[in-house]
Amino acid sequence: MAAKKHTLGTGLDIGTMNIVSARREGGDTTTNRVRDAFLDLESGAKKMLKLSGVNFIDRGEDGIIVVGDAAMEMANVFGREARRPLSQGLIAAGEMEALDVLGVMIKSVLGDPKAKGESCYFSVPASPVDADRDVVYHKGVFERIVTECGYTAYPSNEAMAIIYAETAKEGFSGLGISFGSGMCNLALAVVGVEGLSFSVARGGDWIDAGAAKATGSTKSRICALKEKGVDLMAPEGREQEALALYYKALIEYCIDQTAREFAKIKDRFALPKPIPIVISGGTSLAGNFVPFFEKVFEKKRKRFPIEVSEIRHASDPLNAVARGLLIQAMQEEE
Numbered sequence: 001m002a003a004k005k006h007t008l009g010t011g012l013d014i015g016t017m018n019i020v021s022a023r024r025e026g027g028d029t030t031t032n033r034v035r036d037a038f039l040d041l042e043s044g045a046k047k048m049l050k051l052s053g054v055n056f057i058d059r060g061e062d063g064i065i066v067v068g069d070a071a072m073e074m075a076n077v078f079g080r081e082a083r084r085p086l087s088q089g090l091i092a093a094g095e096m097e098a099l100d101v102l103g104v105m106i107k108s109v110l111g112d113p114k115a116k117g118e119s120c121y122f123s124v125p126a127s128p129v130d131a132d133r134d135v136v137y138h139k140g141v142f143e144r145i146v147t148e149c150g151y152t153a154y155p156s157n158e159a160m161a162i163i164y165a166e167t168a169k170e171g172f173s174g175l176g177i178s179f180g181s182g183m184c185n186l187a188l189a190v191v192g193v194e195g196l197s198f199s200v201a202r203g204g205d206w207i208d209a210g211a212a213k214a215t216g217s218t219k220s221r222i223c224a225l226k227e228k229g230v231d232l233m234a235p236e237g238r239e240q241e242a243l244a245l246y247y248k249a250l251i252e253y254c255i256d257q258t259a260r261e262f263a264k265i266k267d268r269f270a271l272p273k274p275i276p277i278v279i280s281g282g283t284s285l286a287g288n289f290v291p292f293f294e295k296v297f298e299k300k301r302k303r304f305p306i307e308v309s310e311i312r313h314a315s316d317p318l319n320a321v322a323r324g325l326l327i328q329a330m331q332e333e334e
Helices: 043-052 069-078 098-110 136-148 158-166 204-215 219-228 237-265 289-298 320-333
Strands: 010-014 018-025 028-035 038-041 056-058 064-067 119-124 152-157 174-179 184-190 193-200 275-280 308-313
Touching: 010 098, 010 158, 010 320, 018 098, 018 320, 028 069, 028 098, 028 320, 038 069, 064 069, 064 098, 069 219, 098 136, 119 136, 119 158, 119 320, 136 152, 152 158, 152 320, 158 174, 158 184, 158 193, 158 275, 158 320, 174 237, 184 237, 193 237, 204 219, 204 237, 219 237, 237 289, 275 289, 289 308
Parallel strands: 010 119, 119 152, 174 275, 275 308
Antiparallel strands: 010 018, 018 028, 038 064, 056 064, 174 184, 184 193
C-alpha cells in the first residue's frame, strides 16, 4: 500500500489555450490535454457530431457547444472565432457558458481520483502588474470544480511550477517564465524559496490580435499559421513578419517588467550566484524561440539587474507547469 500511495497526486495546468493534467503511471509521467476553446452551433449538427465522436454539450433547443480541439478546427472551417472560457489567463467575464464548459473540460482531463480526496495542485496566475484584475474569483471557481471532481484542491503559482519541474540541478533556483496565451507568468526563486512572482496581461493572444490587425487577417487564421510553424529567426511573408515583430515586443516587455519588479525587492532578496532563465508555455513553441529570446535579451543584458547563467527551454514546454504541479501534489501525498 505504501508504494501505491506514492503514485497518488495530480497536477492541473489551467491555461487560456490548453488545460493539461499530469500524473504518475507505472513510474512514468503521463499527461492529458484538451484545447481550452468552444464553439456554439445549431442543434441540427448534433447527429453528425455524434458520429464523429466530437465532445459537445447539448443545450437542447438552444443548440450545442463543441469543446476542445474540434472547436478550433470548426471555427477555421466556418470563418468564425472560437470562444474562450478564459480571457487573459482568467475566467472570461462575458462568457455565460464558461463555467459549464470548464467543468466538462477539467473532468475530461482529470478523470476520477485514484483515492478519495486525492491531492490535485492546480495552476493560478500571479496578479498582473499591468492590469487591474485579481485572481480571487478565478481561484475560488477552480477550487470548487476540482473539488466536485472528487479531489482535494490546492492552488499553486503557475511559474513556480516551472522552477519545481526544471531546476533540480540548480537546487531549485531560477527565473521561470511561462509564455501562455492569455498571460505571461514569471517567478524568481532561490533554493525553492519564491522571491518574486507576477504576471503581465499579454501573451499569445495579444500577439495574434496585434498581427491580425496589422495584416487585416483574423486571430484564428494567425493562430493557425503560428501553430503550423513559424521560424522567428527567418519569418516568411507579411503575416509571419508581423508575428515575429509582436513576439519581439512581448519578450522585451517581459524583460523590462522583470527588471522593474526585481528593483522593488533587491534589497531584501539576495542572489548568491547567477541563475538560469527557464522558458515554457505554448507560446514559446514557435520555431527558434529560445535563440530569438537570447538575441532580444542580449541587447538588455547590461541593464538587467539579475545575473543569468543560461537561457534554456523547458524539457517539455507545453507540459512543464502540469509536471511541476504534479511534483507538489505527490509531495502532499507522502
